[in-house]
Amino acid sequence: MATSPSSLVVEEGLPLPARRNMLSSRFSALIHSQTLSNGLRSMATTSNAALRRQAASTTSLTSLTERGWQLSFAASTGSATQKLSREYTFKDFSEAWGFMSRVALVAEKLNHHPEWTNVYNRVSIALTTHDEGNQLTALDVKLAERIEAIAGQAGGGES
Numbered sequence: 001m002a003t004s005p006s007s008l009v010v011e012e013g014l015p016l017p018a019r020r021n022m023l024s025s026r027f028s029a030l031i032h033s034q035t036l037s038n039g040l041r042s043m044a045t046t047s048n049a050a051l052r053r054q055a056a057s058t059t060s061l062t063s064l065t066e067r068g069w070q071l072s073f074a075a076s077t078g079s080a081t082q083k084l085s086r087e088y089t090f091k092d093f094s095e096a097w098g099f100m101s102r103v104a105l106v107a108e109k110l111n112h113h114p115e116w117t118n119v120y121n122r123v124s125i126a127l128t129t130h131d132e133g134n135q136l137t138a139l140d141v142k143l144a145e146r147i148e149a150i151a152g153q154a155g156g157g158e159s
């Protein structure tokens with residue numbers, strides 16, 4: 001069954017355990033990821049504040065995927081790498097490099113850095129949190145949103 005991204009919004013007014021379960025099951029249905037659903041399961045035992053943060057990230061993640069970002073999961077020995085990635089195409093190299101310079105400043109400020117490549121007018125970006133064993137965290141979502149804002153100003157488009 002395909003789960004529409006908007007169904008990841010967790011209903012207000014439901015008891016917290018129900019909201020946790022709903023978030024967990026909808027999210028895992030959407031991404032088919034054992035790793036992320038493990039993360040969400042562990043979230044079920046965390047504080048309400050942590051739950052709210054996670055729910056906010058999940059909602060933002062949904063809005064990022066609606067704007068061309070992709071979630072991916074690559075299994076390797078003993079662990080899986082989660083990535084949030086997107087490719088932008090600019091008018092020319094100069095525009096692409098200007099965009100990368102602005103993103104670099106934000107990445108330094110957040111102390112969170114992209115994995116990226118540039119070929120002429122294209123920039124491919126993959127985000128993950130190395131310190132968390134290559135899991136996605138709220139920092140990846142935050143950086144992706146800042147990148148989107150910069151790309152909007154720079155005239156970056158979806159490739």
Ligand SMILES: C[C@H](O)[C@H](O)[C@H]1CNC2=NC(N)=NC(=O)C2=N1
Binds near residue numbers: 113114
């Ligand atoms: C030591 C330093 O603070 C850390 O390695 C920071 C730097 N930038 C980072 N960037 C990313 N993408 N993931 C991290 O875990 C990370 N950690």
